[in-house]
Amino acid sequence: MMTKVELETFVEGTTHYFATAANQPASVGSPYIVQEGKPTIQEFTGLISIAGKRRGIVYFTASRPMLTVMLMRMGETELTQENMCDLVGEVANTISGNARRDFGKDFMISVPTVVAGEPEKVVTPDNIRSFVIPINWRSHSAQLVVCLE
Amino acid sequence: MGILDLGRYKGIVFAITGFLVFIAIILAVNHGKAGQFSDNVAGVRFLENRAKQPGAVYDISVQLAERLRQGEKIDETLSSLQKAAAAFDNSLNSLANGGMITDASGDVFVLPTMTTPAAVERLKNASKLWDGYKAKLNPVINFSGSPYYTAQPAPAPAAANGKAPAAAPAAPAEPTVQYSPRGRRLQAALNDLVQYGNTAHGQLAKVMTDLSVEVEAASRTETGTLRAIQVGGMVAALLLLGAIFLFFARNLRKEEAASNRQRKETQDILRTVNEGLFLLDKDLKLGSERSMALNGIFRREDFSDLTFDKLLKDIVPEKTLKTAMDYVALLWGERVNEKLVKTINPLNEVEVHFDNPAGGFDTHFLEFDFNRVKSEGSLSHLLVTVNDVTKRVMLSRELQDSQEKAQAQLDLLLRILHVEPDSLTSFLTDADVSLKMVNSILKEPAREETAFRAKIDGIYRQVHAVKGEAAALGLKTVEQRAHAFEESLNDLKGRPSLSGSDFLPLVVKLDDLFNHLAQVREMLSRLVDLHHAIASKRSAGGEVAAEKVDQWLAGQEQTQITKALVAPPADVAEATGAIGGLERTLEDLAARVASSQSKRVNLRCTGLDAVPEAYRRAVKDITIQLVRNAVVHGIEEPSERAKANKAETGALAVEFSPRGADGYELIVQDDGRGLQLDRIKEVAVERGLITPAQAALLDPRQTMALIFRPGFSTADRVTTDAGRGAGMDLVRILVAELGGRVGLASAGGKFSKFKIWLPTAQSAAAA
Numbered sequence: 027m028m029t030k031v032e033l034e035t036f037v038e039g040t041t042h043y044f045a046t047a048a049n050q051p052a053s054v055g056s057p058y059i060v061q062e063g064k065p066t067i068q069e070f071t072g073l074i075s076i077a078g079k080r081r082g083i084v085y086f087t088a089s090r091p092m093l094t095v096m097l098m099r100m101g102e103t104e105l106t107q108e109n110m111c112d113l114v115g116e117v118a119n120t121i122s123g124n125a126r127r128d129f130g131k132d133f134m135i136s137v138p139t140v141v142a143g144e145p146e147k148v149v150t151p152d153n154i155r156s157f158v159i160p161i162n163w164r165s166h167s168a169q170l171v172v173c174l175e
Numbered sequence: 176m177g178i179l180d181l182g183r184y185k186g187i188v189f190a191i192t193g194f195l196v197f198i199a200i201i202l203a204v205n206h207g208k209a210g211q212f213s214d215n216v217a218g219v220r221f222l223e224n225r226a227k228q229p230g231a232v233y234d235i236s237v238q239l240a241e242r243l244r245q246g247e248k249i250d251e252t253l254s255s256l257q258k259a260a261a262a263f264d265n266s267l268n269s270l271a272n273g274g275m276i277t278d279a280s281g282d283v284f285v286l287p288t289m290t291t292p293a294a295v296e297r298l299k300n301a302s303k304l305w306d307g308y309k310a311k312l313n314p315v316i317n318f319s320g321s322p323y324y325t326a327q328p329a330p331a332p333a334a335a336n337g338k339a340p341a342a343a344p345a346a347p348a349e350p351t352v353q354y355s356p357r358g359r360r361l362q363a364a365l366n367d368l369v370q371y372g373n374t375a376h377g378q379l380a381k382v383m384t385d386l387s388v389e390v391e392a393a394s395r396t397e398t399g400t401l402r403a404i405q406v407g408g409m410v411a412a413l414l415l416l417g418a419i420f421l422f423f424a425r426n427l428r429k430e431e432a433a434s435n436r437q438r439k440e441t442q443d444i445l446r447t448v449n450e451g452l453f454l455l456d457k458d459l460k461l462g463s464e465r466s467m468a469l470n471g472i473f474r475r476e477d478f479s480d481l482t483f484d485k486l487l488k489d490i491v492p493e494k495t496l497k498t499a500m501d502y503v504a505l506l507w508g509e510r511v512n513e514k515l516v517k518t519i520n521p522l523n524e525v526e527v528h529f530d531n532p533a534g535g536f537d538t539h540f541l542e543f544d545f546n547r548v549k550s551e552g553s554l555s556h557l558l559v560t561v562n563d564v565t566k567r568v569m570l571s572r573e574l575q576d577s578q579e580k581a582q583a584q585l586d587l588l589l590r591i592l593h594v595e596p597d598s599l600t601s602f603l604t605d606a607d608v609s610l611k612m613v614n615s616i617l618k619e620p621a622r623e624e625t626a627f628r629a630k631i632d633g634i635y636r637q638v639h640a641v642k643g644e645a646a647a648l649g650l651k652t653v654e655q656r657a658h659a660f661e662e663s664l665n666d667l668k669g670r671p672s673l674s675g676s677d678f679l680p681l682v683v684k685l686d687d688l689f690n691h692l693a694q695v696r697e698m699l700s701r702l703v704d705l706h707h708a709i710a711s712k713r714s715a716g717g718e719v720a721a722e723k724v725d726q727w728l729a730g731q732e733q734t735q736i737t738k739a740l741v742a743p744p745a746d747v748a749e750a751t752g753a754i755g756g757l758e759r760t761l762e763d764l765a766a767r768v769a770s771s772q773s774k775r776v777n778l779r780c781t782g783l784d785a786v787p788e789a790y791r792r793a794v795k796d797i798t799i800q801l802v803r804n805a806v807v808h809g810i811e812e813p814s815e816r817a818k819a820n821k822a823e824t825g826a827l828a829v830e831f832s833p834r835g836a837d838g839y840e841l842i843v844q845d846d847g848r849g850l851q852l853d854r855i856k857e858v859a860v861e862r863g864l865i866t867p868a869q870a871a872l873l874d875p876r877q878t879m880a881l882i883f884r885p886g887f888s889t890a891d892r893v894t895t896d897a898g899r900g901a902g903m904d905l906v907r908i909l910v911a912e913l914g915g916r917v918g919l920a921s922a923g924g925k926f927s928k929f930k931i932w933l934p935t936a937q938s939a940a941a942a
Contacts, residue, residue: 030680037676054675056630057682058618061689077528077536078492134492134528134536155689157682159675162622 032129033057033157033172036084039124040161040170043117048096048163055160055167065156065171067145069093070110072118075136076125082151082174084125086117092166111140121170151175186426190419197415201408208401211287215394218286219387221266221276226383228263229376232312235259236372239315240365243322246352257316260309263379267305270386271298288393294386301382304375311371314364322358451561454548459483459503462556472541472563474529483559490527499525499543506545506557513547520545524568540568587652587698594648596703598756602644603696605792606653609637610688617678617685627673634681635664636905641688643799643902647764656691660684757795758783761802765827768806775824776810778802782831787839789936793909794841798829800902801843801929809847809927819924821846838915838934850921852878859887879919883907906931 037054044052070093073085093110102109118138125135141147150156156173235256242249269275274289288294354362441464445452451469454462461481470476473486483503487496498521505516522543528536542564548556591599616633619626642657663680667673758780765778786794810816810825817823830842856870859881865873873881881887883903910917910931918930 028683028686030683033679033683034676037679053622056617056619056621056627056675056678058614059682059686059689061614075531075536077538078526081536081538132492132494134490136530136536155686157686159679160620162675167620 028157028172028174032080032174033159035124035128036121036170036172037159039121040086040117040159042124043120044161044163047100047116047120049099050163052161052163052168055162057157057159060156060158064145064148064150065158065173066169067141067148068168069143070114071141071145071148072114072116072121072138073141073148074118074122074125074138076174077134077136079129079132080174082154082172083148084118084121084170084172084174085148086114086121086161086168086170087148088114088117088168089166092163092168095164095166107142111142115140187419187423190422194412194415194419198408198412201404201412204404205401205408208397208404211397212394212401214284214286215288215390215397217284218276218288218390219394221286222383222387222390225263225266225270226380226387228259228266229308229372229379229383232256232259232263232308233369233372233376236312236315236365236368240362240369243358243362243365244352246323249322253316253318256312260312260316264305264309267298267301271295271302286390288390289386291389291393294389297382297385297389301379304378304382308371308375308379311364311368315361315368318357318361318364320355320357322354322361324353324355449562451559453478453559455483455503455557455559456555457507459500461486469561472561487527490529491525495525498522503545503557506547507554509554511547517545524564539563539565584694584698584701587694588702590652591650591695591698591702594650595756595759596699596706598648598760599650599695599699601756601795602648602650603692603699605644605795606641606688606692608792609641610685610692613637613685617682621675624673627675627678630678631664631667635661636908638664639902639905640796640799643796643803643905644760646767646803647760647799649763649767650695653688653691653695656684656688660688757786757791757798760795761798761829764799765802765806768803769810769825772807772812774806774810774812776806776827777824778827778829780829783829785833786831787936790839790913790933793913793933794831797841797906797909797931798843800906802827802829804902805843805845805847805927809845809849811848815848834932836935838932841931841933842928843931844926844928846926849923849925849927850879850882850919851923855879855881855887859884862887879921882919883917 041052041054044050066087068087068089070090071085071087073083075083090110093113094105096113097105097109115138118140122135122138125133150171150173154173154175156171159170159172161168161170235252239249239252239256242252266276269277270286270289274286274294275283276286276289277283289298445464445466448466449468451466451472453465453469456462459482461478461483463479465478469478473490478486484496484500487499491499502516502519502521505511506513520543522541522545525541525543526538527541528538531537540563542562544560544562546558546560547554548558550556594602613634616630616637619630621627621630638657638660642654642661645651645653645657660681663684667677667681670677761780762778765776769776783794783798805827806825810827811819811821813823816825825845825847827845828842830840830844832840832842834840852875855878856865856873859865860867860870864881864884864887883906887903906929907917910933913933915931915933918932920926920928920930
């Protein structure tokens, strides 16, 4: 069974990134479960795979407008697709780092991969419900999706 | 390895040693012959020198005779003759006596040529001649004293030079010399000597010259021999070297062929074997020889300069890697009991994860086996055998999982066996709807605290309904989970501020409830299958087998199970309907709650079969809450009832009746203590729902309305049956959602009556 601590670790990883890198903290929205079908996938998704004690994927998915504002606030002038991919990749990397720190000894955590505009490439394990945690930042809303056995 | 234990190098060492010995012999012979050569040269020089001596003796003899004739002093000349004779005598004797000669530096050595028969013969002849010569010489060289009379005038100074008389033809006439008798004898002996010597000295000189020639010839022969030995030795050495080369070339070829064959065999084995094999050295570096299977097992081609930790680093968690490295380090200990250490091998089933190019990981299980390789008594390597045992492990885990699942299902089965299948089905459907509703509430976007707080009450009502029905059915495991969920909600309610993070425990609990209900659903489905199986067996005449199943089931829960399972579920459903299930559920609930409260109650239900489908769920939830409330709060304990002249068993009635165009009426009435208005006010003040001043102003009707406020409860402590004050709130909301009304009548110590009016189903749907 998924534990509260595990979920908190992933959420903290995400909010930590916003607080430190994006110069403005994000708030956590009301979490929910997606039992059937695919959870939300926006234009840019940074994804890590996890194996070991738990298996599955964790991803952060955000819209282009949100990433645009984030890049601008970070002082980036080139608002290119590449930079947006890097950004969600970095968020995924921070989540991965947090997870490694908290339970890395029991887990295998992959290097982050980024999917841009191709939701079919985000493959969630079959028959596993996903936890969706909205990450609200300014007027935007991204999602952290935890899909682990 | 001992010094003589040369192994495969024995042959070459012996051959080279033989070769060196041969060369040494050649050199020794060469050296000996070279020494002989220098002796011969010295010998030739010696003999040439000695060949002049007889001539010298003769010349001195002639000179002496002349001096004597001139009457000159002869002492010095005589002395010279003595020395020359003695020198030749010595030389001849030495030569005759084994060929001994003395070179210019005074070293004495033997001239082997002097021992040849021809030389011996020559020396013998020379000795004979010399003996004759010596016989003539002896009277002369033994002469002493003066050969002249004493009156003899002193010799002229020129006589000092022996050659002077001969070299002075113009000298004055020969003086008259007066000889003493001894002088005359000397003169006679000298004449005899000169006469003999005239022929003998040439012969002796010739013997010496001949000997010299012989030595020279012998020397030439020695030189030829030496050259022959050198050439022969060189040729032999070359031949020997060639032979050694050929021998070893052949052996080398043989060994190479054998080694190639062995290498090929090893390669064949390493290419074909299914296990991953490799050696680890002390630095934990992989050896160069490995089996091909390793590539497939580790999904890589390049293993060069790879260490064991690098091999595992990217495919196992850090903890496993540390364990692996500690274990391998342990194996390198010299004083390790290998068998014992192998029994604690932590790597006999390692879970490894390979990056999948399509994303994620591919998980495999590897089995590592370690064998210590010893060389010359000390540990040199570890032989590592790796097998991919994924299939075996997966099968074993599946088996274990299915056993655990079977055990869990059996436990669950025992818990749900006493519940009627219809009631359970109905509960599962309703609970699923409730939980999905909870999830929908959670999913509503929320940023502000008010939005988060608004979710809590909605979620609470849904979970409470699930808990209530689970309790009514006696589904303890569900009830406990729902209760824990309520506690989390209660915790959130008390927090001064709320955010999405605070809701994380809720989704985890919601997930747990979903999962648990899925398990219950699966078990129910199996029960129904079993039920069908029994029915079909019976209809096919398989009474015996069916009875056995019945007996087994009866062993678990005799009355309830048989009652529930004897008829197929379809029949049950038709005969009793869902509401029939509700009636039983309410009866069970009333009995269970009464039992837990040490009370007695008799529930009577009427008209529940007339509940329209649209109200089924709501009526169920409402009646469950009201019945439980009535038993907990209304019905008194038997002793109290007895004091009040009431029957010890409380009466509780649930009536549902259609009221034509006015809709429906649901009445839940008990003959308990009624609503205690003072207590209600007191609790409402305690719970902060109203102020004491407001309480004082409330009329009975307003006081009774307080029980429908969220969070109101007169129970002293929170239990799964009562205490949080959510039940009546749920009733109020359910009725309100359907567009109905709630009426409440109560008489202290006599009764409480809840009267609920519901509109017709059509007007409810329109609403």
